[in-house]
Amino acid sequence: MVSLEKLLTDAIVHGQPRTRRPWKKILILVEGIYSMEGSIVRLPEVIALKKRYKAFLYLDEAHSIGALGPRGGGVVDYFALDPKDVDIMMGTFTKSFGAAGGYIGGKKVSRLSPKAET
Numbered sequence: 153m154v155s156l157e158k159l160l161t162d163a164i165v166h167g168q169p170r171t172r173r174p175w176k177k178i179l180i181l182v183e184g185i186y187s188m189e190g191s192i193v194r195l196p197e198v199i200a201l202k203k204r205y206k207a208f209l210y211l212d213e214a215h216s217i218g219a220l221g222p223r224g225g226g227v228v229d230y231f232a233l234d235p236k237d238v239d240i241m242m243g244t245f246t247k248s249f250g251a252a253g254g255y256i257g258g259k260k261v262s263r264l265s266p267k268a269e270t
Contacts, residue, residue: 153197156180160205178207184216184227192220195227199237210240218248 160178167174180202182193195211202209213226221229226243228235235241236259244254 153194153201156198157201157205160201160207164205178205179210180207181210181212183212183214184220187215192216192230193227195231195233199233202237208239209237211238211242213241213243214254215247217243224248 160180163175163178166172180198182195182198184195185192193211198209201207211227213228216226216230218224218226220226223229227233228238228241240256240258242254242256245251246254
């Protein structure tokens with residue numbers, strides 16, 4: 153989390169590499185379970201940083217949906233968090249559910265684009 157916070161503060165303080173203009177949006181991308189190591193993202197801490205620095209959060213639940221949480225809802229369910237704190241959530245039905253397809257979801261109207269529908 154220390155490294156993520158440093159990246160966020162550097163992005164805010166220094167802006168874009170060539171122009172130094174401020175970033176319009178900062179997106180944090182994490183996986184629910186990192187499949188090669190089997191480690192679970194520390195989602196409560198990531199959400200706290202997201203809120204502190206007004207960033208956006210993209211959560212890949214491909215390996216955690218159906219495998220974690222009391223209802224199989226992935227890391228959000230595992231940590232009993234509010235799914236509304238995740239701006240974009242993505243997953244697949246092929247790993248835990250043995251089916252084809254997947255999903256990507258977010259808010260109908262979001263901070264990403266005031267008129268965007270997802």
